Structures are given as C-alpha cells and as structure tokens.
Amino acid sequence: MIAxxxxxxxxxxxxxxxxxxxxxxLGARWRDVALMNVARSTAIxxxxxxxxxxxxxxxxxxxxxxxxxxxxxxxxxxxxxLYKITGVWGNHEGSMLLWVSILALFGGLVAIFGNNLPIxxxxxxxxxxxxxxxxxxxxxxxxxxxxLRIANPPMEGRDLNPVLQDIGLAVHPxxxxxxxxxxxxxxxxxxxxxxxxxxxxxxxxxxRPWTLIAWIFLTTGIAMGSYWAYYSLGWGGWWFWxxxxxxxxxxxxxxxxxxxxxxxxxxxxxxxxxxxxLSILAFSLSLLGTFLVRSGVLTxxxxxxxxxxxxxxxxxxxxxxxxxxxxxYVFRASSLKQxxxxxxxxxxxxxxxxxxxxxxACATVFVGTLYPLALExxxxxxxxxxxxxxxxxxxxxxxxxxxxxxxxxxxAWKRGDLLGAAQRLTVAGVVALIGLALVMAWTFGGSTLAxxxxxxxxxxxxxxxxxIVERIGLFRLPLGIAAGRARGLPRSAWGTMLAHAGVGIxxxxxxxxxxxxxxxxxxxxxxxxxxxxxxxxxxxxxxxRQGPNYREMAAKFSVLVGGRVIxxxxxxxxxxxxxxxTTTEAALLSRGASxxxxxxxxxAPDGSVAVRIYHKPLVLLIWFGPVLMxxxxxxxxxxxxxxxxxPKPAKSYRGLQAAE
Amino acid sequence: MTRKQRRLIIIGxxxxxxxxxxxxxxxxxxxxxxxxxxxxxxxxxHIPPGKRFRLGGLVQPxxxxxxxxxxxxxxxxxxxxxxxxxxxxxxPDLFREGQGVVAEGALDASGVFKADTVLAKxxxxxxxxxxxxxLKKQGHWKDEYGAAYKVNNAAPGSAAAGGKEAAR
Numbered sequence: 001m002i003a004x005x006x007x008x009x010x011x012x013x014x015x016x017x018x019x020x021x022x023x024x025x026l027g028a029r030w031r032d033v034a035l036m037n038v039a040r041s042t043a044i045x046x047x048x049x050x051x052x053x054x055x056x057x058x059x060x061x062x063x064x065x066x067x068x069x070x071x072x073x074x075x076x077x078x079x080x081x082l083y084k085i086t087g088v089w090g091n092h093e094g095s096m097l098l099w100v101s102i103l104a105l106f107g108g109l110v111a112i113f114g115n116n117l118p119i120x121x122x123x124x125x126x127x128x129x130x131x132x133x134x135x136x137x138x139x140x141x142x143x144x145x146x147x148l149r150i151a152n153p154p155m156e157g158r159d160l161n162p163v164l165q166d167i168g169l170a171v172h173p174x175x176x177x178x179x180x181x182x183x184x185x186x187x188x189x190x191x192x193x194x195x196x197x198x199x200x201x202x203x204x205x206x207x208r209p210w211t212l213i214a215w216i217f218l219t220t221g222i223a224m225g226s227y228w229a230y231y232s233l234g235w236g237g238w239w240f241w242x243x244x245x246x247x248x249x250x251x252x253x254x255x256x257x258x259x260x261x262x263x264x265x266x267x268x269x270x271x272x273x274x275x276x277x278l279s280i281l282a283f284s285l286s287l288l289g290t291f292l293v294r295s296g297v298l299t300x301x302x303x304x305x306x307x308x309x310x311x312x313x314x315x316x317x318x319x320x321x322x323x324x325x326x327x328x329y330v331f332r333a334s335s336l337k338q339x340x341x342x343x344x345x346x347x348x349x350x351x352x353x354x355x356x357x358x359x360x361a362c363a364t365v366f367v368g369t370l371y372p373l374a375l376e377x378x379x380x381x382x383x384x385x386x387x388x389x390x391x392x393x394x395x396x397x398x399x400x401x402x403x404x405x406x407x408x409x410x411x412a413w414k415r416g417d418l419l420g421a422a423q424r425l426t427v428a429g430v431v432a433l434i435g436l437a438l439v440m441a442w443t444f445g446g447s448t449l450a451x452x453x454x455x456x457x458x459x460x461x462x463x464x465x466x467x468i469v470e471r472i473g474l475f476r477l478p479l480g481i482a483a484g485r486a487r488g489l490p491r492s493a494w495g496t497m498l499a500h501a502g503v504g505i506x507x508x509x510x511x512x513x514x515x516x517x518x519x520x521x522x523x524x525x526x527x528x529x530x531x532x533x534x535x536x537x538x539x540x541x542x543x544x545r546q547g548p549n550y551r552e553m554a555a556k557f558s559v560l561v562g563g564r565v566i567x568x569x570x571x572x573x574x575x576x577x578x579x580x581x582t583t584t585e586a587a588l589l590s591r592g593a594s595x596x597x598x599x600x601x602x603x604a605p606d607g608s609v610a611v612r613i614y615h616k617p618l619v620l621l622i623w624f625g626p627v628l629m630x631x632x633x634x635x636x637x638x639x640x641x642x643x644x645x646x647p648k649p650a651k652s653y654r655g656l657q658a659a660e
Numbered sequence: 661m662t663r664k665q666r667r668l669i670i671i672g673x674x675x676x677x678x679x680x681x682x683x684x685x686x687x688x689x690x691x692x693x694x695x696x697x698x699x700x701x702x703x704x705x706h707i708p709p710g711k712r713f714r715l716g717g718l719v720q721p722x723x724x725x726x727x728x729x730x731x732x733x734x735x736x737x738x739x740x741x742x743x744x745x746x747x748x749x750x751x752p753d754l755f756r757e758g759q760g761v762v763a764e765g766a767l768d769a770s771g772v773f774k775a776d777t778v779l780a781k782x783x784x785x786x787x788x789x790x791x792x793x794x795l796k797k798q799g800h801w802k803d804e805y806g807a808a809y810k811v812n813n814a815a816p817g818s819a820a821a822g823g824k825e826a827a828r
Contacts, residue, residue: 344669356674360681367685381695384714388692393684397677521730521749573753582753601730601750610730610750 003068006056007147013049014137016042020130024123036119039126040111047108054101057146061088067153070146076159076578078549086169087160093146100136102181124192132184135317143310159578168228175221176248180286182214183255187283190276191325194332204266209637215255216633222248223626234584234599236614238622241390243298246369247289253362254282257355264351268413270339280329284322291318346416350408357401364393402456406463409496425463432459450515460504468497492639499632506625512618520613533615536560542609550574553603559589571598593620699741709767716762724757747775
C-alpha cells in the first residue's frame, strides 16, 4: 500500500504542477488576481504531495520492503538504519525523487515567503518552476519509477554499493542538489522577467537571497564531496577533474559569477541583460550536470545508445529548457532598458572582470568535459582529458582573477581609483612578498611556482582583511570607536571578507598538498616501523573483525614522535559479503591543519601488509576555505538588506540607491 | 567616457580573455590529452616509446608476477594481442587476473608498458568503460561483463566516490 500511495502522490503532484504551470500565466494575462493566486496554493500543495511521496520511499527502505524493486536492488535488512535512509538517494530513481522534492521545496518556499513580490511576478516565477517540475515528474513516472513492485519478492536485498555506505552519502547529494536545484529559482525569476519584459534593481534584490542560498549549499556540497572522495578512496586524492565533479563545478562557477553580477544590478541597476543570461546559464549547467550524471552517457556512450529512454528523455528536457530559455532571451532581452554608466576602472568594472574570468574558466571546464564525449560520438576515438588539461587552462585563468580579487571591494562604484586601491593594498603586497620569500627559503631548490602561489594566496587573504580594517578604522581610530564601527558595518561586508579570505585559504591548502605531500608506499609486517615527515609509524597488529554487514581486516598503527606514542591509527580493509566487494577504510590523523593518512593494500598470506602512508601538509585548508566561503554567504544572507522579506517594489528603487 | 567607448572596452577585453582562453585550450589539447588504446591498437599504431597513453584490456590469467618492493608485472590482452606491463605500487582492490583494467603510462625502449597509474572500478564484475567498448568492437565481449553498469552509476554527483579507484 505504501508504495502505491507514494506513486499516487507523485501523480497528484504532477497534476498540481500542470495546473500551476498554466493557470497563473493565464491569470497574469487577464489580470485576474484569483487565478494568479492559484500558483501559491498549488505550489504549497505540490510540496506536500512530493514530501508524502518521498516519505513513502523512505518508509519502504527503512522497513526493508523487498516487494519493491528499488529496495531489493539497493538495500539489505542487515544494513545500519542510517544507510537504509541514505540508500534512498544512493540510486538513480531515488535520487531523482530527491531532486524533485527539493525543487518542490524551493517552489513552496517562494510561495510562502514571496508575499512581498508583485503578484504577477510571483505567478510567473511559480509557473516557470512548475514547468521544470512537470518535466521531471514525467521523467520519473515514465522512465524511473522508484515504486515498482517485483513479482516474486526475494527474502533479502542486494545491498547498497559498499562505497556509498558512508556518512558522506547522507550529506553530499542532498547538499549538492539543494545547490543545483536552488538555481532553478534564479532561472525562474529570469524567465519571468523576460516574459513580463520588466526588470529593475528590486528584481536583483529578490533573486539574490535565493541565489545565495543555492550557492552556499553548492559550495559546501562540492567541498563535502571532495572530502568524501579524499578519505574513502584510499589514496588521498581530493579532486579528479572527473566529468561528474566538473558537472558540479560548472554551475558553481556560473553561480559565483551570477552572485557578483547581481550585486552590480542591485546597486547600480546595470548589467541587467548579462545577469539574466547568467541566471539562465547557471541553471542550464545544473541541468547539464543532471544529464551527465543521470543519463549514463559518462559510463558509456554505448550504454547510453543501448538503453536510450532515460538519457533521451533528460536530453529532451535539457534541449527544451535551455533552447527555449535562450530563444526567449534572444527575443526579449533587447527590450530590457539599459542600465547605469560606469568607467572601466570601477567596482562595476572589477565585477565585470570577475564575471568574464569566471565564465571563461567555466567554458574551459565545459570544453574539457564534453570534448571527449563529442569526439567519441563523432569519430569513435577515445581520449581522456585529465588534470594536466585543466591545470593548463583553468589555472592560468584563475591567476588574474585572484590578483584582481582584492582590488574589487576597494574600488568605488561608477569611477574607481586604481592607484589609490593599489596603495591601500601595499600591506597585502608586502605580506605576500614576505611569505613568498620565507617559503622560497624554506623549500630552497624546489619548484618556484608553489611559493608564488602561496604569495598570491596571502595577497588575497590580507587584501580581504584590508577592506574591513580600512572601513572600521582599526589601527587608525581608538579601539572603542573601531569596535563600534565594526558592529555598524553591514553583515554583507563581513561576508565578502570571509568568502574572499576563504578563497585564499583554500589556495594555500591546495598548493601545500600538491607540492609538499610526502608518500611512503611499502609492505610491512607486524612490528615494523617506517618513517614519514618526522613521524614514526609502527604496525602493531593486523586482526580480523566482524561488522554488521561486512568482515574486515583492521591494522593497528602507533604514531611515534621522538620515540613516544602520540596516537594510534586503525585503517582497515572491508569485505562486503552480499556484493563480494572490497573497500579500503583509510585512517586519518589530524595534526593542526595537516594530516597523516594510512590506507591498506593487499594483505599477503604471510601476514605482511601493503600500506600507503601519506603526510599531507595543511590539507584541511582545502575544505576549510570553502567552509569560510559558505559562512561568508550565510553572513551576507543574514544582512538585513537581503532578508527575503526586505525588498521594496520597483517604484522606490531610487530611494534604495540613496541609502547605499 | 561615452556609452559606446565603454562598450568597446568591455567587448575588446572580453574578446581578449576569450582569445587567451582559446589559445590555452588548444595548447592543452595538443600536449595533455591522453589517447586510449588496447594492445592490438597499440601494435597497429606503432606508438613510440615515451609517448603516454592509456592501455586497456584484460589482465591475462596467470601472468601476474609480484616482485620485491611492491613491484608487479602482468600482461594485458585483448584477445588478439598482449602487452607486458610493469608497475610499482599498490594495485586497486578490484585488480584481478582475467578482469578489465586500464593503466596509464608509456612504453619503454624494450616494449614494456611502464604504468604509473592503474585504474579499476569498485564493482567486482565491473569492466572499465573504454575496455568494454573496445572489446565489443573486437568481438570479445561477454554479456556478464555489462551487468555492473547500473551499479556504478549510483552515486549522485560523487563521481570520485562512486566511480574511480586508482592506485598510484
């Protein structure tokens, strides 16, 4: 019964979405308030039905109902409860249901918190949301129904892929989807603006919090995924330039550009046409990501061709939405009014440069991700585009971006003073040079690129601080006054500082990990001691253990510093019986921001173990940086100016500008 | 500054950045793209020693020899040709004789493929995509190899975690 109810709720949600996608638009045409308000109630009802459907699937998984195909294929009665729940979205059908649930959630939030939106704008936004939702409901119901029953229910399920039986699955996909799908709101706002043919600074204020929410989740989602890969794959890599990772990086780059262009639009009423395009692109890239991951095209172009239903359906959705929105853009964008003027050297100019470099970097990732697919489809030639390609393209484009980054917040709107900004950044430059010299001296004879990159990162971090220091008059005014000013400073300024500093911090982590990583791969027997980066590691024992749905061989290492044991590390090798698959559980020991990392290879019959030991200096900064960026986003979001309830309608935007 | 001048500057700047990006992409395409070959294709193409490529095929049963210091030697075959491979390091969990493998590296002067990376996927009967496609083309495909396609697509957005295990 639960499966059927879940299925039925999903069908009802589709029905509601179809109503929501048409009636409000007609209402806006006829200026009928009642019809326009249908959008609000249907959006909320839709959310309730999808939530019911999702809850049904979770219930089926938790109760191990093996009469449902999805549960049989991805669950096991002995699986821990957490993985029974997360297993819901550890498969194609369930993850698509999560996708539409989050879409409905965002639609419902706009309906609930969008009271201050002009009613026709809200009607249009929710209608566009419903177009997307309808397409994906149809996709699930026609090609990926998670509620299918099985004729002869087996006694036991086939268990979830062991690699996915990790806390990472509980956090990473939902975060990532909140980010991907969150961009649907800015997309819907953009389409609504194009349909209405009207856009102004207030529009940017309404869109910015939603974009910011999506961006925060996408940032943490990507960082979380990277850390998951790092500790679960057993060889300490944290970014692979794998197409699926690139699929999440592209919307992030476009979304970051969008966040910045929205600032220009909100404050200066400029870059309107460009901002609309970016809103469309950010969500289009999210859709592309969904297509790449969900169609199977990455696993094999041939698998895609052999079972084309799902792939073709998503491709169709992709074409309709991207093609449709871009055509609408081409036809309507020219009718939008031009915005304010600004000199090339100005805050606007800096943000345009930011946008230019971010979107170009995004384009290189796009080429590197899709070119191999295109080449294989056209010529059958197989190539792999890996890290070297992206280091040679993405890297050089990010360098000018990082150099320009501290200048942006120091330039005035409309017409900036580059020399003045440079003078104020002297401190940052000096710190960067000192850092560069110190690192250079310390690693004498090593690569010169790495110390330069550390210098650049310091420049970015100190540059981000300089803006705040200047604005609150720290070191210049008495401490009390500075503290008062600090409290008075808008939270979004603190947010900017944190996010920008986060970029520099992540860069330091990346440079240190890639340049000064030590590795020690060898076979050890119990009692053996090996050294890495000043630590001694003694293999104490290798013992078998039994887990809930696996068996494992666990090794015990003592970590020695100067002959004294400071910690023990317990890496293991797990064998999952149901799928007869093996996973490697690495052991990590954090020392400050650096980590020791041990993972096990083969265990020979004579008791000797192949081990892989890494010392990764400052590796944690790689993820601490994005966390800071996300925190900066949260702070900006809590800024009074941006609260979802705060924006005023268009007529008063002149007044809003004066307040800046 | 007039609107027109401003626009010219922005357009000029954008074109310049795009031009640089295009140059970077083309340059990187020339130097850093790695082609995929099976032993048969490698023999036909006469790949010169030192040129990096990805070698894919089946680990020949009985060919795996383990030496000291985690040195291993094995042969990769595709049904018609075999190529000896040498590697030092820890092999991935799913490296087995008779199963698919992808190794990245280059041939040395004596015709041995020196691998610096060996990839295998996490599912026990998984066949790396490139290997499967190549075997299909050459008519050495067995249906049970394909059984794992569905599973390895399971991780939403976490390619790395769901997808790839590599040994360096």
